[in-house]
Amino acid sequence: MTAPYASDPAQVRGRRVAEEESAFRSPFQRDRDRIIHSSAFRRLKHKTQVFVAHEGDYFRTRLTHSIEVAQVARTIAGALGLNGELTEAVALAHDLGHPPFAHAGEDTLDALMAPYGGFDHNAQAVRIVTSLERHYAEFDGLNLTWETLEGLAKHNGPVTPLRSDDPVTGSLPYALADYNARHDLELHTHASAEAQVAALSDDIAYNNHDLHDGLRARLFDDDEIAGLPIVGDCYAEVDRLYPGLDRKRRRHEALRRVFGVMVGDVITRSRYLLEDAAPASVAEVRHLGRPVIRFSDALWGDLKQIRAFLFARMYRAPEVNDMRLRVHGVVSTLFPHYLNAPDHLPEQWRRDVAQAADETALARLVSDYIAGMTDRFALQEYASLTGDGARDFSDNGV
Incomplete structure (x- = not known):
């Protein structure tokens, strides 16, 4: 059943360019x-x-x-x-x-x-x-x-x-x-409950999969994260239910339970917040002055500890810091090159360069071009400019 504060597609606020909507x-x-x-x-x-x-x-x-x-x-x-x-x-x-x-x-x-x-x-x-x-x-x-x-x-x-x-x-x-300036998105208000769900789901996903990726990269091991809140209880439950389970299955079972704990907490806490606020429409959700999709305070405190662990052991691990320095050099080389030689941009971008009013407009175009690059294309462009191949970017000990 759809809640009264849900976004109703029949009452959509439109598109900037009017279109006939689909029949299907x-x-x-x-x-x-x-x-x-x-x-x-x-x-x-x-x-x-x-x-x-x-x-x-x-x-x-x-x-x-x-x-x-x-x-x-x-x-x-x-x-x-x-x-x-x-x-x-x-x-x-x-x-x-x-x-x-x-x-x-x-x-x-x-x-x-x-x-x-x-x-x-x-x-x-x-x-x-x-x-x-x-x-x-x-x-x-x-x-x-x-x-x-x-x-x-x-x-x-x-x-x-x-x-x-x-x-x-x-x-x-x-x-x-x-x-x-051309299409007012009412930036001072909160977003719909749907958008708030998407934002918190981002937190849930990366907290969980960064633990998984860090384990796979051997930046830490299962015993270390088993000392973290939420994670430790999930490992303990798996060991109780499946004693002697092999390492990969044990890890998967534990981390999927971590996922479940976070999702369940958001649902429980958000139900309470929505019932307490009782918004009658999505417009009321936007103007409550506070989010309605949240973790509980207790779980949020646990997640802060997990994030602190990941920051120290993964996001700022020596191997990752070394990579940060290397990719900093790539982007720092590409940006001034295209800014000073915009004729080296692809043809479709050069057409926009011709209309750039000043250096700021040109810099925005260069930024757009670089931001759209994939990792490997950026490395290829860097190699073509400097003659320095991308081979060193794979030899990092991870």
Whole structure:
């Protein structure tokens, strides 16, 4: 049964370019399908989460992560009576704006773009689906519904300037401000409950699969994470039910239970918050002034301990830090090269260069181009410019 605060496809707030809707698919289903068929979504296959692609075929990519997030999000949305199609659309698109080389690539690109308004992957996702995907005859982008765009823009909650007195850090992310000036996404409010589910499902997915990937990379072992909250209880339950289980099955059984604990906690806590607030519509959800999809305080405290462990032992592990330095060099080489020699950009990008009004506009184009690269294409471009092959990027001891 659909809840009164769920997003209703029959009352969709429209698309920026008016279209006749499908007779067979809801507006949100159509959004989801356009996202799946986009070039940016396909490129996620060769964009990594933490490890670069050369480190093994079994580590998560942005694509596998996005699929896992969508699966979790649909489960939670169904349990809460929300619209599963909108939830899935936002979940599948939430990482479209990530540049190559995971957060190391984003940090470097943001620093390089600091004189031109910075770089933000959530804002870039909006830019991709509203402008950079260029396949349709009547519009640039995917012409998604207002509700899906809202979910992408507010992935981390309401968007407000950090400082009003600073023309750079005080402004909204450039790509987001540019689009919002033409199509108001009401950035000061919270997103729909569906978009909030997609955002929290992102946390659930990466907390779980980063434990799995870290184990596979031998950055830590099962005994070490068995000392963590939530995780330890799950290992203990598996050992009680299946004594003597082989290592891989034991690990899988334990970590899938970790998944279940997080999902169950979100559903239980969010049901309480929704019942307590009793919003009568999705508009009331947006204007409550607080999120309605949350972990319990107790589980959130446990997750902080897991995140602290992952930060120390995985995200800042010596092997990963070494890779961060290497990919920093790649992006730091590509950006100034294209900025100073825009004629080296592909032909379709050079057409936009000719219309760039100033250096900031040119830098935004270069940023768009680099952000759209996959890990391996960025390495190929780097090798072609420097003569330094990508072989060293696979020899990292992981």
